[in-house]
Amino acid sequence: MPNYTSVEVCAGAGGQALGLEAAGFDHLACVEWEPAACETLRANRPAWNVIESDLRDWEPAPELIGVDLLAGGVPCPPFSIAGQQLGRDDERDLFPEIVRLAEALQPRALMIENVRGLLGSKFADYRDEIVRELKELGFEHCGWELLNSADYGVPQARRRSILVMMRPEAAFHFRWPNPQDEQTTVGETLLPYVAEWPGAAAWSQHALGIAPALVGGSKKHGGADLGPTRARARWAELGVDGRGLADAPPGPETPHDHQLRLTVPMAAAVQGFPPDWQFQGRKTAAYRQVGNAFPPPVATAVGQAISSALLQADAEED
Structure with missing residues (x-):
């Protein structure tokens, strides 16, 4: 072609x-x-x-x-x-x-x-x-x-x-x-990003659903969170704290029962971006690019x- x-x-x-x-x-x-x-x-x-x-x-x-x-x-x-x-x-x-x-x-x-x-x-x-x-x-x-x-x-x-x-x-x-024919789940998408976390496998098996739409907001409204109350409640069902973003994914020392928060690269993966796509700017500016994509x-x-x-x-x- x-x-x-x-x-x-x-x-x-x-x-x-x-x-x-x-x-x-x-x-x-x-x-x-x-x-x-x-x-x-x-x-x-x-x-x-x-x-x-x-x-x-x-x-x-x-x-x-x-x-x-x-x-x-x-x-x-x-x-x-x-x-x-x-x-x-x-x-x-x-x-x-x-x-x-x-x-x-x-x-x-x-x-x-x-x-x-x-x-x-x-x-x-x-x-x-x-x-x-x-x-x-x-x-x-x-x-x-x-x-x-x-x-x-x-x-x-x-x-x-x-x-x-x-x-x-x-x-x-x-x-x-x-x-x-088949949908991709949040758990299988994000597992590579949290693989070093001892609780990763259990969390991934729990997060077998589809996420709500990410919201990027505008310069006038919204910060680096995963959306309004209803959306954050759905994220909570997937084992994700939607009240903000993390600077880094959980690591090998992170407790099993850690409440996961997304990083900007993880949010980008939920949007379908490849792992090598690098967003420029500080965390909130970068997340806004992701959420509006x-x-x-x-x-x-x-x-x-x-x-x-x-x-x-x-x-x-x-």
């Missing part, structure tokens, strides 16, 4: 970009405004073209026009309950910028990720407006889909809305990815579906 090209916007710490890379996409640019997240991208992928900019101020270079895929995870607060669901009236809503860039870049496909709240009836008219504007630019609507990360190898019940639109010749071939395995699954559709369209053209 050939490698297709992509431009990633609102790239964050690279969850979607990393997943699309695994699906065979070569990133021509990764646009992100948060300095710590940009440092994470540069530290892990020095060859990537990381552009540190507010999306509203970014004008694509001419060589990016005609890219195969425009992808991104626009800010979630305008559509989340925690963000008061102000939608288009929220200054953080960047969907208009996606439409602007779709016109400027003329990609063959778009993949935009957001919170599940965007699919609520409250935003039905806004979703229709976005689709209508993109159709006017020559794209076909492949659908808004709600995908649960737990269905794609991520040990977390993280449901995200995904919009895919493509040029008509490729849209005809697009099919949403099928869920995997789009799980790479889900991006890979959708990216492979997009790549397959493009490939079939190219084969028909040949």
Whole structure:
């Protein structure tokens, strides 16, 4: 399968970009405004073209026009309950910028990720407006889909809305990815991170469920904890203290009955990041990058579906 090209916007710490890379996409640019997240991208992928900019101020270079895929995870607060669901009236809503860039870049496909709240009836008219504007630019609507990360190898019940639109010749071939047959548990995911702890095996056998969605919060709200009261209660059922993060995993001297807390690398593993992905910045800033990320395995699954559709369209053209 050939490698297709992509431009990633609102790239964050690279969850979607990393997943699309695994699906065979070569990133021509990764646009992100948060300095710590940009440092994470540069530290892990020095060859990537990381552009540190507010999306509203970014004008694509001419060589990016005609890219195969425009992808991104626009800010979630305008559509989340925690963000008061102000939608288009929220200054953080960047969907208009996606439409602007779709016109400027003329990609063959778009993949935009957001919170599940965007699919609520409250935003039905806004979703229709976005689709209508993109159709006017020559794209076909492949659908808004709600995908649960737990269905794609991520040990977390993280449901995200995904919009895919493509040029008509490729849209005809697009099919949403099928869920995997088995889910991955928190215990089996995190066991390698706590292997030196004498209580690791017993804890892992207890933590056989799926975690609630990690919450990264924003600079204005939230710290380095695993979410609101309900989420922390679910973490407690898995043998994890969700009231904060640890600086290091439990070691050989840690008591068997230790109440486990996640480290930033452990939280990243729950999001589906590989162990070698290093987050830059202090603990809270690094965890915020993790908690706000789009799980790479889900991006890979959708990216492979997009790549397959493009490939079939190219084969028909040949």
